[in-house]
Amino acid sequence: MENKNSKKEICRCGNFSSARHAKQNRAVFPSSSEKSFVNAEPAASMHAFIFAALALLVFSSFSFALDAPHLKEWPQIAYDNAPFEISFSSEGDVDAVSHLYAIEIKKGADIEKDGGTVSLGADKESSFRIQCTIAKCRGASVSVYVFALGSGGGISEKPGTFYVRPQADRPKYKPEFDSISPDDGSLSASLRENSVAGIGNKKYTLKFKDPQGEFANFNITIYKDGKFVSTDFYPSATVSIDCSGCKEGTSFQVQASGIKNSAQGPSMAVQLFTPLSSGLPDPAKAAPICDPKNLQESWLPVMAAGFMALIIIIALAYTLSESLSLPRLGVWAKTEITQLIISALIFALIAWLIGVQCSFDAGALAKMAGVETAKYGVVNDGDTMMSASLKGLEWSIQQTHITTAFIRRELGVLSMRATYNKYVPDGAGIIGSGGFSVSPLSGDWTMSGNLNMLLNVNTTFLLSLLFQLFSLLLFSTKSGLFLFLVPIGLVMRSIPFLREAGGGLVAIGVGFYILYPMFLAIIAITLPPLYAGHDAINVTGFPSAQAIAENERTITGTDIFSYWFDLPDLYKRAKGAQDTNKTFYTINLSPLYEMSAYNFIRALLIPSAGLVVIVSFVRDLAAIFGGEVDASRLIGMV
């Protein structure tokens, strides 16, 4: 990894040793033949260079609070004329601006010295590089010193043997990523070097492959949000990444390099990140109102205060009616006390409905409907209505997002292919040249309009699903409107001139809290089997991906387009189709039509019909509660 700070590459090499720092001498790539080179020898003396000594004199008068910088992993093997990195960290009250490093290379009677400055990063770590040739460095001893500038200063020493190997020993090839798969068995994807993939809050398994079959094992380094996490050797080329607690924007960088004959080859890297669509709200915040304390803390005080006030008013009114002989006032008081009792009964009913919803088992409902939820991985046994609805929405959003990602990618590929232009000059004339230009793949413009339309509609579907998610969070969670609407509505309902408004509020709160998650849970139960059980459309007569790639090579003379045909892996795994003839790209857009139709059903058709039913229920319920909700306007909005 490049050091962000300044560093100086020098050519020094040799062997050196220091008994005091022998334990720091850890081999990175040990092999049996090289172990003899690794043994540390006690340092005869500690050498200080001129500028380092001056620095020491200058700064040693200050406090001695600094610790010696700690040198990290010491790369025992370097390659002929290739840079290798030495990293260090500093503890204590260091001057974060700069450190000095000095290197002494001794080979026989020859001593070479060099050094430079290096800035310490905010994380109190830094690194610098040195470079050696076989001629100079094989068999030499090297001493490395790092000084921390500031009050005081510490001197570090790194003994060790430095072994330089020819470049030819170094593996030339980089590993390739094979696949990244969530551990829950859902979709997987293949990645290429420097590509970026979106991941979600799950555990993933990354697999690599050896393109040339030459690696004995792999060295894989993982960084999270730019910070080093781990590095290790993996003989099976498989590593796990846990993103189950990832927040939005969390990124992973995975570097992999192959090991051959104990020599490490060049590395490649991929980036993984959690995009917005996977960064769904924290499930703890999206929890239903199942804890009785939620009602006790938010509802009871409001309702108790409201009801007490109303009882007092009604009692006063009744007293006045008796004392002043106002029978109409007495009738009014009796009517209002009846309504108050009804409001209390409505509260009891709502509390019961909340209890039913919280104890509702979506998995059991699915079983009663004959759906094997374990097979599809969306709704599980024991899921409540709220968790089932959230899972269903997350699944739908993921599927729709994949569709839009496919389409965007296809549009990009299409643009590249269709705009590929060749100019063939036909000799040079006296004034300018002649020739002809052609776009041999421009026939793909036929699909351009289709894909643009598909992208537009699928983006609409995705937005619709996000709307449903936010509606669910708005109405149906403990941080939503339900805890606000219902108690206010019940109190308002008990007030004569606010009865209709209160009834309407209660009906809206109950309808969207009880029915809306239930409806989404039904969608989560009923839709996944359609994907898994749906027979993949058997499309025949279209060329295979390999045939298309070969055709492109013939026409364009390049392989730049053959890269794109790995994409169908994601779709094939999602659909369970293994037929390579189901070419995703070029000519056959049927899979995209199919996916768009699915998205239409789950994002627009069924949810809209459900919302209409819920609004009808709200209207009827409001009428029962004494209110009125203009359902037609709500339907118009839907």
Add this chain to the structure above:
Amino acid sequence: MMKKTTHKNNSSLPSLMKNISHAKGAAFLVIAFLIILQTISAADYPYSWDKQHQGTILSGLQYFKAPGGGSQGSWYLLSIYAIMVCLLANALVYVAAKVFNSQSTMRFAISEFYNVSASAIMIFLLAGMGMSVFAFLQGSGFLPAGTSSKCYGAQVDVWKMGPPAIVQCKIQEKIEYVEGLYSQAYKLNEDNEPLSSLCIYIMSVQAYCWDWDVSLHATVEKAHLLANKIMPIAINLHAQYMFVSYIANNMLSLFLPIGLILRIFPILRGIGSIMIAIAIAFFFVFPITFLILDPDTVRPNPADLIQTHDNNFSPCYSSFSGMVTAISQKPPNVIDGTVPPDASQVGKELASLQAEAFLIPLAALTASLIFISSATPILGGDAGELMRFVAKVI
């Protein structure tokens, strides 16, 4: 003088009916109708539906039939519990009404009792007489046993496969046909557009571009237009396919039981009624109407129904004679890959397919919606909002 009084003879049937309240009368009529339905002899029901739809349809009925029917079903028990709870609540309300001498509350409790009874009758009859629906449909002559429909060139028995499966097959046939049309449109453009991009330069000056040829440019744009027209049809057909799958798998096994249970409770009666109506409409009415309207459907009486591919229309579809003629004269749904594509021919095929792909499903949907709007009030709900929503969407 004694007044002569005459006593009306109230023993006749019409007067007897007048003395029975509407709710009781309706209940008696429903029971009588269903008893008559029960007497219909064994019907030819789709045995392969079990496999086709993973057992959800027949299993759904079986689950409702007996307590613990099937390894997973318990809708019957759940509905019994719901009925008991509601009856208990009604009883409490009635007692309270008696205590407080509230006539309106007593009337409410009585009406709720009738409604719960009606729901209970529906549940019991559904569990006991599910198969009779198929018998009724076959005996009524809409789709008698032995009716077949053509799909992929073969006549398929409607009741052996099941109407939803036949509908799916026909939609799949259209999907493949549309894909063939798309392939034709692509091939139309495959060589023309690269040719139109060819330009010749002389002394670095553009001398001639084939795009300047108006006819070539028109051919290219025609291909683009055809492809753009095909896309909404393709998505529509895929959506129809999936919709039929959805209704076949979920209407009887989920929507209908949930609707019946919700109907038991007063505040959820409206939703329950809508769900029952939707389940029955989309499971029975939609696919059967689709098949009835489809000209490839052949009934088993060859003397009345001879479906030919000449210009003679069948007398039994007299109200659709023109359409039957046109559709029956449509070329087979096979794209001949050896014939070079022709833009005008592709356009004609697309136009005829558009009519067939949209019209018949739309008519079937309309019939289903009419059923929903008629049945929902009978069941105790209101489908007005749903109808307004559908009208706006369509």
